[in-house]
Amino acid sequence: MLYDVEITTRTPVHVGAGVPPLRNKVDFVRFGRFTYVLDQQRVLDYLLPPQGDAELIERISSTYDLSSFLKEPDLRQHPELVRYRLGGAPNNDELRAQIKDVQGRPYLPGSTLKGAIRTALANALAREQPLQRAQLGPRREWAARQVEQALLSTAPNPKRMPNYDLLRALQVGDSAPVAPEALDLVNALVWPAGKSGIPISVEALREGTTLTARIKLDDYLLSSSAQQELRWQPRTEVLRRWVALCREHGLARIAQEANFFARRAPRVEQFYQQLAREAAEAADNVFYAQIGWGAGWPAKTLSRVILPDHKLLEWLIERYQLSRGPRQRGAPFPKTRRVVSYDGQQPVLPLGWTRITVITTG
Incomplete structure (x- = not known):
């Protein structure tokens, strides 16, 4: 039947x-009334210069705070950097992810x-x-x-x-x-x-x-x-x-x-x-x-x-x-x-x- x-x-x-829970400023960032879950690889590709400025490359590569290099207009102008957006902001620095397909x-x-x-x-x-x-x-x-x-x-x-x-x-x-x-x-x-x-x-x-x-x-x-x-x-x-x-x-x-x-x-x-x-x-x-x-x-x-x-x-x-x-x-x-x-x-x-x-x- x-x-x-x-x-x-x-x-x-x-x-x-x-x-493991998503981490604030690494896996997601908060701007205003929204939380943006990041595509980390694309964010790094976007932030890292192709050559030169070794100091900036070192700072970005070693950071635990990607949000310090991003502004909300970056995410609006480059939606490919964001896997998805959630309304609201978490009340702590960890966010438990929902199960999803591939x-x-x-x-x-x-x-x-x-x-x-x-x-x-x-x-x-x-x-x-x-x-x-x-x-x-x-x-x-x-x-x-x-x-x-x-x-x-x-x-x-x-x-x-x-x-x-x-x-x-x-x-x-x-x-x-x-x-x-x-x-x-x-x-x-x-x-x-x-x-x-x-x-x-x-x-x-x-x-x-x-x-x-x-x-x-x-x-x-x-x-x-x-x-x-x-x-x-x-x-x-x-x-x-x-x-x-x-x-x-x-x-x-x-x-x-x-x-x-x-x-x-x-x-x-x-x-x-x-x-x-x-x-x-x-x-x-x-x-x-x-x-x-x-x-x-x-x-x-x-x-x-x-x-x-x-x-x-x-x-x-x-x-x-x-x-x-x-x-x-x-x-x-x-x-x-x-x-x-x-x-x-x-x-x-x-x-x-x-x-x-x-x-x-x-």
Whole structure:
């Protein structure tokens, strides 16, 4: 079965490029209301004289501040020096880059969307199969491996888990790329964190950006002949209902986050109230998911099972030392979120929320 998927960002979405942060005055420069990400090789070719003036060549070749040799008119008159331009200015000297294709166009990796779907389906299955502490491993990094295998795989041993993984039947492609103009510079912070949050600047797909992708549900892997080997029954029904279960999970996650921000951050609380109404009134083929950087621990774990079970939650926090710094038992966990902020103090929006419309095409 084939699906066309339309992904519309409801808040800024950042999926990291997996490279070191861009550096101020080296990788990017700021002029007025804009940040220019430079093509360093072309900038050097532009600045370096073809011959003579050995002192200038030495200064430019050894500098860590290309901006001292550039003015904004240089970039306007020579657009080839700029890879792309972002509105706004970062609140520090580092900027985390968005993932892009070889032509510099941002997109959403299929693995990002599939991860959100996987988490939704795992939460649905876990609500029917109580989580057993004995299933959890001793190390935090691999604590849930046995739980994940029990929920989503029928592998006879862990080494064969990918071959028998339920989500093997759901093939999610990368989205089509969009123009670099879809990117914004977003100043985020870890909140709350003392009198002011911890500032972080990222490139992000701006709110209202629409991307398209394809998803395939492999009917052969769900067939009776394949099930003789895979033995997924009755969990195949979870795959056939993946949109409905993602919709249910999205509504639950919105409620979780609305509860966290209630009476603490008025603008974010107002956003979640609106998003809850929007998601509840959406068509049956629409669901909401929080993806990418900033979605946090609740969006990527069995939070719908763990958070309501206070004894289990406290046991997990202590066993795996999940809390950073002093914490009283019963205090909210996790205690912080990554949010958009314009002044470095007050949260304005959460990160990563998307509206996903699924249309069956064959």
